[in-house]
Amino acid sequence: MSNLKQLAQSLGLSITTVSRALDGYSDVSAKTKARVLEAVAKTGYQPNASARRLRRQRAELVAVTLPTAPGHIGPPHFLDILSACAEHLAISGLNLVIAPVPRGQSELEMCRRFIDGQRVDAMLLVRTRRHDERVELLQSRGVPFVTHGRTESAKPHAFLDGDGFSGFRDATLRFIADGHTHIGHVAGPQEFSFAHHRRLGWEDALRRAGLASELMAEGEPTEHGGYAAAKALMSGPVKPTAILCATDEMAVGALRALREVAGGNTVCITGHDDLPMSAFTDPPLSTMRVTGEDIGVRIASLLLRAIDGEAPESLQEIHPIEFIPRASHCRSQRLADNDAGIHE
Amino acid sequence: MSNLKQLAQSLGLSITTVSRALDGYSDVSAKTKARVLEAVAKTGYQPNASARRLRRQRAELVAVTLPTAPGHIGPPHFLDILSACAEHLAISGLNLVIAPVPRGQSELEMCRRFIDGQRVDAMLLVRTRRHDERVELLQSRGVPFVTHGRTESAKPHAFLDGDGFSGFRDATLRFIADGHTHIGHVAGPQEFSFAHHRRLGWEDALRRAGLASELMAEGEPTEHGGYAAAKALMSGPVKPTAILCATDEMAVGALRALREVAGGNTVCITGHDDLPMSAFTDPPLSTMRVTGEDIGVRIASLLLRAIDGEAPESLQEIHPIEFIPRASHCRSQRLADNDAGIHE
DNA sequence: ATAATTTTCCAAAACGTTTTGGATGTCAAT
DNA sequence: ATTGACATCCAAAACGTTTTGGAAAATTAT
Numbered sequence: 001m002s003n004l005k006q007l008a009q010s011l012g013l014s015i016t017t018v019s020r021a022l023d024g025y026s027d028v029s030a031k032t033k034a035r036v037l038e039a040v041a042k043t044g045y046q047p048n049a050s051a052r053r054l055r056r057q058r059a060e061l062v063a064v065t066l067p068t069a070p071g072h073i074g075p076p077h078f079l080d081i082l083s084a085c086a087e088h089l090a091i092s093g094l095n096l097v098i099a100p101v102p103r104g105q106s107e108l109e110m111c112r113r114f115i116d117g118q119r120v121d122a123m124l125l126v127r128t129r130r131h132d133e134r135v136e137l138l139q140s141r142g143v144p145f146v147t148h149g150r151t152e153s154a155k156p157h158a159f160l161d162g163d164g165f166s167g168f169r170d171a172t173l174r175f176i177a178d179g180h181t182h183i184g185h186v187a188g189p190q191e192f193s194f195a196h197h198r199r200l201g202w203e204d205a206l207r208r209a210g211l212a213s214e215l216m217a218e219g220e221p222t223e224h225g226g227y228a229a230a231k232a233l234m235s236g237p238v239k240p241t242a243i244l245c246a247t248d249e250m251a252v253g254a255l256r257a258l259r260e261v262a263g264g265n266t267v268c269i270t271g272h273d274d275l276p277m278s279a280f281t282d283p284p285l286s287t288m289r290v291t292g293e294d295i296g297v298r299i300a301s302l303l304l305r306a307i308d309g310e311a312p313e314s315l316q317e318i319h320p321i322e323f324i325p326r327a328s329h330c331r332s333q334r335l336a337d338n339d340a341g342i343h344e
Numbered sequence: 345m346s347n348l349k350q351l352a353q354s355l356g357l358s359i360t361t362v363s364r365a366l367d368g369y370s371d372v373s374a375k376t377k378a379r380v381l382e383a384v385a386k387t388g389y390q391p392n393a394s395a396r397r398l399r400r401q402r403a404e405l406v407a408v409t410l411p412t413a414p415g416h417i418g419p420p421h422f423l424d425i426l427s428a429c430a431e432h433l434a435i436s437g438l439n440l441v442i443a444p445v446p447r448g449q450s451e452l453e454m455c456r457r458f459i460d461g462q463r464v465d466a467m468l469l470v471r472t473r474r475h476d477e478r479v480e481l482l483q484s485r486g487v488p489f490v491t492h493g494r495t496e497s498a499k500p501h502a503f504l505d506g507d508g509f510s511g512f513r514d515a516t517l518r519f520i521a522d523g524h525t526h527i528g529h530v531a532g533p534q535e536f537s538f539a540h541h542r543r544l545g546w547e548d549a550l551r552r553a554g555l556a557s558e559l560m561a562e563g564e565p566t567e568h569g570g571y572a573a574a575k576a577l578m579s580g581p582v583k584p585t586a587i588l589c590a591t592d593e594m595a596v597g598a599l600r601a602l603r604e605v606a607g608g609n610t611v612c613i614t615g616h617d618d619l620p621m622s623a624f625t626d627p628p629l630s631t632m633r634v635t636g637e638d639i640g641v642r643i644a645s646l647l648l649r650a651i652d653g654e655a656p657e658s659l660q661e662i663h664p665i666e667f668i669p670r671a672s673h674c675r676s677q678r679l680a681d682n683d684a685g686i687h688e
Numbered sequence: 689a690t691a692a693t694t695t696t697c698c699a700a701a702a703c704g705t706t707t708t709g710g711a712t713g714t715c716a717a718t
Numbered sequence: 719a720t721t722g723a724c725a726t727c728c729a730a731a732a733c734g735t736t737t738t739g740g741a742a743a744a745t746t747a748t
């Protein structure tokens with residue numbers, strides 16, 4: 001609509017001066033600056049984004065790659081995280097674009113398109129895999145990026161993660177303290193970083209207590225995955241009396257499986273994520289969550305610092321997990337009452 | 345990294361020719377076109393997005409405004425819709441940016457920033473209100489846009505909506521046919537278009553059947569909102585024997601409320617949206633969903649047509665709703681068995 | 689052989705900013 | 719009067735594309 005040229009002309013000033021007035025250079029007198037500001041306020045002038053981006057050689061954009069998994073895309077609270085992230089990025093003039101992987105294309109091709117076309121200043125990777133080819137690509141291109149979840153990459157990179165290991169270890173220890181000796185795990189796909197760490201935490205606690213860690217079933221990180229995995233666990237020769245699920249969604253599926261299986265309604269269960277709905281399941285789901293304020297905001301500030309050129313080593317955050325006790329982690333009252341009792 | 349100039353130089357061609365070869369003009373011989381394509385494949389050249397956007401006077405971007413509601417942002421399956429939409433837009437070279445409203449700013453200011461800065465070619469509005477100021481602004485600026493959900497705007501605009509009215513009317517009729525005479529409604533905030541239409545459908549069925557429509561409670565479109573509303577309904581002088589909830593999330597909350605209240609476990613209940621988790625509640629939630637293929641894809645194609653200048657009148661879609669029967673809509677077996685029985 | 693047409697190419701002008709490197713004028717110090 | 723310092727302004731270059739309006743070469747028609 002309106003551009004600098006017209007604005008300058010109407011004020012009898014040069015384009016340069018108007019531009020510098022708006023950018024707050026000391027270069028322009030207080031009087032003309034005021035005049036410019038007034039004119040801008042009146043016309044609602046906004047600099048053309050593409051032009052500024054071209055000149056500044058910054059895209060003012062950050063892309064988040066969404067792996068289009070079959071089924072649904074990610075934990076339901078994911079949009080909240082992205083929204084908070086976008087809101088925080090916007091303060092620094094950056095916008096967040098959603099970059100789902102087109103069908104028939106690899107995640108790699110997609111990343112390449114974005115960085116080679118200089119469409120973005122940085123990227124955000126979610127659903128990180130332990131060995132993630134996207135990470136390697138971005139590292140080799142020198143593009144700033146942050147991953148949600150660690151990887152096992154040799155070269156350090158910026159990431160934000162919850163301490164799933166400790167969270168699941170502590171939850172398992174809690175079950176052990178409650179007298180459980182058969183503690184199962186409904187695991188997410190082990191290629192995913194988050195799922196792997198949570199499993200390791202569960203295993204670690206069992207090992208320390210000298211308990212076997214064979215009661216594990218893996219499934220898709222969805223309600224159905226949790227359902228199927230829990231069914232598998234409950235149909236084995238040795239049945240668990242407590243189950244840690246990798247996510248709340250899986251736990252919801254597991255809850256249904258337990259409902260359908262004989263003796264299932266005394267099996268204790270926990271999830272992870274503290275989804276809004278988890279307080280409303282039957283029984284209300286005991287779960288965990290990353291402590292502190294919004295994850296999205298923290299991711300955003302990591303991204304900003306990465307763009308500013310900060311070293312990856314100093315951009316790695318692992319946040320503690322807090323346990324949200326509700327009803328589901330102590331269903332078998334016998335156990336909870338005589339807490340030292342051995343259960344079989 | 346690499347640009348047209350370098351590419352042209354290395355091929356001994358002009359910038360123009362290379363550019364036109366890539367855009368598929370008939371203007372360039374088959375042989376040189378092949379040479380160019382090969383060089384592009386080898387160097388991985390991608391045109392600089394900002395430059396192209398500036399020259400073409402298109403932002404190649406579509407923004408979706410996310411109302412940052414207190415609590416959570418939208419239905420959990422929302423990201424799936426956005427993702428599908430983004431994927432489809434990408435085919436035409438458009439990217440989807442998410443534009444949450446920064447705190448302390450109005451949705452209007454945010455829209456203005458985007459369109460005055462020519463940051464976007466079109467906008468997508470969700471959580472549409474019956475009287476939506478964003479719609480008026482965009483109409484007055486002549487920016488292409490599509491809303492998810494109708495409005496009561498006098499001027500027509502592009503939208504995609506489910507036929508919530510018919511969906512809820514039919515579901516209510518189904519309850520009536522099952523012999524229910526006290527049918528309640530856990531409603532969403534009536535300022536929202538979707539919530540209002542669903543209520544009207546419920547009311548319409550009751551009116552036709554000569555039944556009173558006073559058993560309604562309104563709440564936030566969240567689990568907790570549904571919980572509180574259902575509690576309110578169940579603590580009145582006349583209690584419903586069936587309840588239609590505006591969304592699955594509200595239904596999940598209502599289910600818990602019914603669990604906590606005497607006689608609640610025979611009250612029939614339905615939701616709307618068919619969230620993944622709805623098949624796993626106790627009892628499995630009977631619900632509804634928009635028929636046909638992915639909503640996100642359809643929104644995307646509406647957006648594309650709007651950008652192409654198609655008239656708003658021809659860009660209005662209301663899609664039928666299909667009922668997903670599970671267990672929750674016929675809990676009181678007495679009713680279901682003798683279907684003509686009067687219940688009190 | 690010449691004119692008309694088609695094919696193939698390209699120089700230069702945009703697009704709207706930001707930034708560089710002065711230019712002009714004012715004022716105080718010499 | 720000259721110099722230096724400072725305040726205020728601006729012309730022009732650049733960012734990397736796409737598009738316009740030809741120009742040169744090759745082909746066909748006369």
